[in-house]
Amino acid sequence: MSPLRIGSLELKSPVVLAPMAGITNVAFRTLCRELEIERAGSTSGLYVCEMVTARALVERQPATMHMTTFGPDETPRSLQLYTVDPDTTYAAAKMIVDENLADHIDMNFGCPVPKVTRKGGGAALPYKRTLFGRIVAAAVKATAGTDIPVTVKFRVGIDEDHHTHLDAGRIAAAEGAAAVALHARTASQRYSGTADWGEIARLKEHVTDVPVLGNGDIFAAEDAARMMADTGCDGVVVGRGCLGRPWLFAELSAALNGREQPTPPTLGEVASIIRRHAELLAAHHGEDKGLRELRKHVSWYLRGFPAGSELRVAMALVSNLTELDDLLTKLDPTIPFPKDAEGPRGRQGSPGKVALPDGWLDDPDDPVVPAGADLMHSGG
Template sequence: MKIGPFALRSPVVLAPMAGVTNVAFRTLCRELELAREGTVSGLYVCEMVTARALVERHPVTMHMTTFAPEESPRSLQLYSVDPVNTYAAAKMIADEGLADHIDMNFGCPVPKVTRRGGGAALPYKRKLFGEIVAAAVRATEGTDIPVTVKFRIGIDDAHHTHLDAGRIAAEEGAAAVALHARTAAQRYSGTADWEQIAELKQHVTSVPVLGNGDIFDAGDAIAMMDATGCDGVVIGRGCLGRPWLFAELSAAFAGRPIKTPPTLGEVTRIIRRHGELLTDHFGEDKAMRDIRKHVAWYLHGFPAGADLRRGLALVKTLSELDDLLAQLDPDVPFPRAAEGPRGRQGSAASVSLPDGWLDDPDDCTVPTAADVMHSGG
């Protein structure tokens, strides 16, 4: 799959996830793919950052844009509701060499984002959506930085926007589009509607179309591409606690056998490496607070015991992490109970929107205070 000047050996993209896809997690995924398959073949995208915070050089945002020296291409996801801020942020990325690829986020369903007109709410305002995409593309003209766009099916079943969004993004110069096959109202619940990915693929033919939603193993990825004809897949919750998934996907798409899933002993070594990488990025205190949620995902389905799980949920130092992990039985094979969906699911709900948001889809008014937050959901 090709995105702008970048030819990916594997049509696989790591979805940006707030609080997850920092440089530590991306490095771990890349290391495991390299160790298992001898190559790094997909695209690993950093956490979403807001255009406004980037332009203002907010310290937390600047730290979120950290890339490892060996990362290539360096992929950054940008959230914006304003063409002016979008242009300034994309121009800053290009002029200062902050990244090699920009992905635009229009898929966040979190109420604090949609109630201000951002995320998955914004593509309903099709002209404003087009202006934002065009601003990013214009800011990167004359460079090798491709701009891609990710969005959802729409706000809810009565307000689908993905076909217009895909067409507009391609017309404005996006190098690829990606569809999370759920509405904002679904959030992460229910089943992704892969038929909408197939429809988008038929509707948008000038750039690659990627599919996202309910890919939890290599078989799911192959099935999505077979069912929809999409050009690539975007992996989100499926890799939580399973950073070796990208090695499995690399093997599957190359027609190689997928290696046996790791034993509990191998998983504990991966957890330890993850903790070490987080410590390098954040310092030990914040790293250990961050690793706690990952440990719960890593140990999903494994026998661990309530007391040990409780200790890991309160771990404070790398040394303590080592002591707790040493209590796990290293010979336990990867359990079937650890397969399948993971991460947040929740339930469907009405989408919070600004007053009058649905009145005029051609209104170009920039939503008020929709880009104040420094990180999205």
């Protein structure tokens, strides 16, 4: 498999960790990188931090600044922006450049959450072609003359009647984006149903001058290889598939580079990974908040393992490292990784009508910035 080049960045493996709110903080990214080094010999992909709001970054909101934390050895440092306004976009990207906050900027136009689309943000925004182009152009202008590439992620469209991905890919490439990524669902699907990889193939045929990355329903290394073979895409973006499986990137790297995949971890090895994740979260957030953050990961880590309901409940309520250490000793370390742990994980939800601002669909070339769409907290 050839390396993936995104502007100045050359990735040994064409695999990108998708930003996920409350998940892809510095603790989780560090864990993924450590496990890739341990199980595959080196880090080779791109690990993107959880999304931050451009306006909140410019205003230096403390929570947002904390989210931009990177590990001391983390490279390349990848930061994703949620943005709706070309001026704020330029200011945020210029701040990233001037203060050396990151080595790569990704922009999120794929969020399907109603509180976001209702105000014209996220997956709703690419429908406004002129505004979308001006936002991408603003980020590219702010990073001109640097080695910081700008990439753009979006969905197939708002719903089956309003596809936007082909225009979005064309516009982003024309405005200077170094790569585009497509989550092969519409906003109305949210995370339900099946991703339509055929739309990734269509985008790849339509956009030929920058790399096209595919996202959606990659839950195993074989899925990534199949997506690239079936669609011709240049790389893959993996989100929910790595929940409770931060070692997945080692498997993906091996599969896409023709190496033998590492053996999945036993329950004892998973317990050690949980402990390391807790330690990293405690270092980032403090022990109290860090252990509360760990709780949501427990069910993903233990999926398919015969751990017992009482122990699962106790681990989902863990409050400190000492308590966690005691609970982890109750897991049978010899149990191999179960086949029941494979397949979809994380939120899926139900499809539904996309909430949009009044008159949003009237004029796709209206460049007016949607009112109040950037008054949201970082992380989604």
